[in-house]
Amino acid sequence: MKMKTQAVAALFAAGMMALTGFAGVQSILGGTITAVEKTMEENEGSGLSESGDAGEVGSVTKYKSLDEIVKSLDEGWGYAYVKIAGYPEKALAVAPSDDAFADRSGIVYRDGKAVAGYVTIYTKSANGKIVCAGSLKTGVSKNYFNMDKNGVIYVLPGNNYETYFLSVDGTELLHKDFIQVDKSTMETAWGYTRATNKDKTVERDFTLAEFQEYCKKAPHEEGYVKFTVK
Structure with a gap:
């Protein structure tokens, strides 16, 4: 079980130097670094923060196809081909085995799925490279990786409401x-919403009631993505 885990763990770390400037990344598409740094700075508690801080977002892998990644997965790891909003091509979601990492939950069996x-x-x-678009911690217990029928990903880590799509170029x-x-008062919220990946983000204040209404939009169990486990 350790055999390919090291290789795939490297996959999860692919692009670790994207934001730090160290050697090792094969290529980063133009504009990625600026966008990620800004996002991570502003959204400190984001489900994507750890991935962005590690320089993982937008990093080019050594793989020639998504299928090749699936073939490299170790026993117990899961995968699912998904269509994510914002980009026309299919994507591959990969989840580690339940014992691969001590600090995060990977594959979990719920109601037999x-x-x-x-x-x-x-x-x-868009340029044909196989890219790591980022990793998501989906948040509190039972809030597993889920998507709505339009391919929007929902993540609810504690006091956040987060949805995701892919960039125009899929990177x-x-x-x-x-x-x-706002954790200091727990009475107000801030952030932004947008319809497409071409729209700019404009921050504004939200009431707690508005925040709660947005959270109700998440599909939760109905939108859980089912993984195939090797």
Whole structure:
């Protein structure tokens, strides 16, 4: 079981140097670094933050196809081909086995179905490269990786409401909506919503009632993505 885990763990770390400037990344598409740094700065508690801080978002992998990634997965790891909003090509969601990492939940069995609490998204970008678009921690217990019928990803880590789609070129996960409760008062929230990945993000204040209404939009169990486990 350790055999391919090291290789796939490297996959999860592919692009670790994208934001730090160290050598090792094969290529980063133009504009990725600026966008990620801004997003991570503003959305400190985001489900994408860890991935962005690690330089994972937008990093080019050594793989030639999404199928090749699936073949490299170790026993117990899960995968699912998904269509994510914002980009026409299919993407690959990969989740580690339940014992691969001590600090995060990977594959979880719920009502006989394999779902996941930590997922990395891979895409074939517009220039044909196989790219790591980022990894998502889906948040609190039972809030597993889920999507609505339009391909929008929902993540609810504690006091946040987050939705995601892919960038126009398919290289990175972007916040579609991001609303965070003010933890100092727990009475107001701030953030932004947008309809497409071409729209700019304009921050504004939200009431707690508005935040709660947005959270109700998440499909939760109805939208859980089912993974195939190797």
